[in-house]
Amino acid sequence: MQPARLTRMRLNPFHPGVRRDLHDYVGLHKTLMRLAGMPDSCPHPRREAGLLFRLETDHPTPLLYVQTKQPPLLDALPAGYGQARTLHLTPHLHTLQTGMRVHYRITACPSARIGNNPPPRHTAPGRPRTTPLHRGQVTGLYGPDALAWWQRRATQAGLHLDDVSMQPQPFHCRRDTPTNRHHTLTRFEGTATITDTPALTDAITTGIGRGQAYGAGLLSIAPTT
Structure with missing residues (x-):
């Protein structure tokens, strides 16, 4: 650990x-x-x-x-x-155990690389996609696409989600570049059941997803009362 x-x-x-x-x-x-x-x-x-x-x-x-x-x-x-x-x-x-119900919170950067995943269906609210997506390009995910991304990542991180709320978060950057353009932040929180303690511990200590240098990926866990 x-x-x-x-x-x-x-x-x-x-x-x-x-x-x-x-x-x-x-x-x-x-x-x-x-x-x-x-x-x-x-x-x-x-x-x-x-x-x-x-x-x-x-x-x-x-x-x-x-x-x-x-x-x-x-x-x-x-x-x-x-x-x-x-x-x-x-x-x-050390207190985390398989079967424990917990509260979770994470601000993540849901994204996909075109060609490795199905093309995203949803765009940012009020911002229709005006340019085509190319193979190998990383693009941000929104709405149901972002939710599906988190459900996959949570499973990999040893969590079975009992419920989820999600809220888009602002990504502030003084300079718009191709590197940071896909850094779309979404906060996910709710309750879950631990299914794989080593996987969860690794996810907490190493982070989840892209954009970790810009406020994404830190998973917080607390036991339910």
């Missing part, structure tokens, strides 16, 4: 760096990579650090959940950026 720490950070909405990062997930990723302290020579710094994050803005003040393999270097963040508390996830992961 990989070590994992989860940091819950209440952001300061008046901080200029926070205001900037809330409107640019690429910039937010760069800010959060300071927590990892990875050397410049590292070829895959985010992956080596195990850094995943989820931003939740439907609170009085924005909340940021950040997961890392090692204790985060909180002093590396700009002064006044936010108030943070870090917990070691290993004791929590």
Whole structure:
């Protein structure tokens, strides 16, 4: 089992760096990579650090959940950026058992590569597709396509979904490029039953799906009461 720490950070909405990062997930990723302290020579710094994050803005003040393999270097963040508390996830992961019912939450990046999957049927609300899709192209998924994507991924992650609610989430980026154009975020949450504990533990510690550098893939689990 990989070590994992989860940091819950209440952001300061008046901080200029926070205001900037809330409107640019690429910039937010760069800010959060300071927590990892990875050397410049590292070829895959985010992956080596195990850094995943989820931003939740439907609170009085924005909340940021950040997961890392090692204790985060909180002093590396700009002064006044936010108030943070870090917990070691290993004791929590050891409590997960097959057959346990849990609450789950994940902001994911449902997407498909054309040619490997059936062509998506749905587009973003109010944004009809104007260009054809080509083999090998990655495209975002919406509506029932996104739901079907999550159902497949949840099964692979050792969860049998009892219920699902889904809500599109904004993906803020100051610069539109072919690389980030498919980063369409959707929050999925509900209750589920654990069917494969090792698979679930791996999904929690390594993340699910694309867009993990931009606020997707962090799966949170809590027992139902």
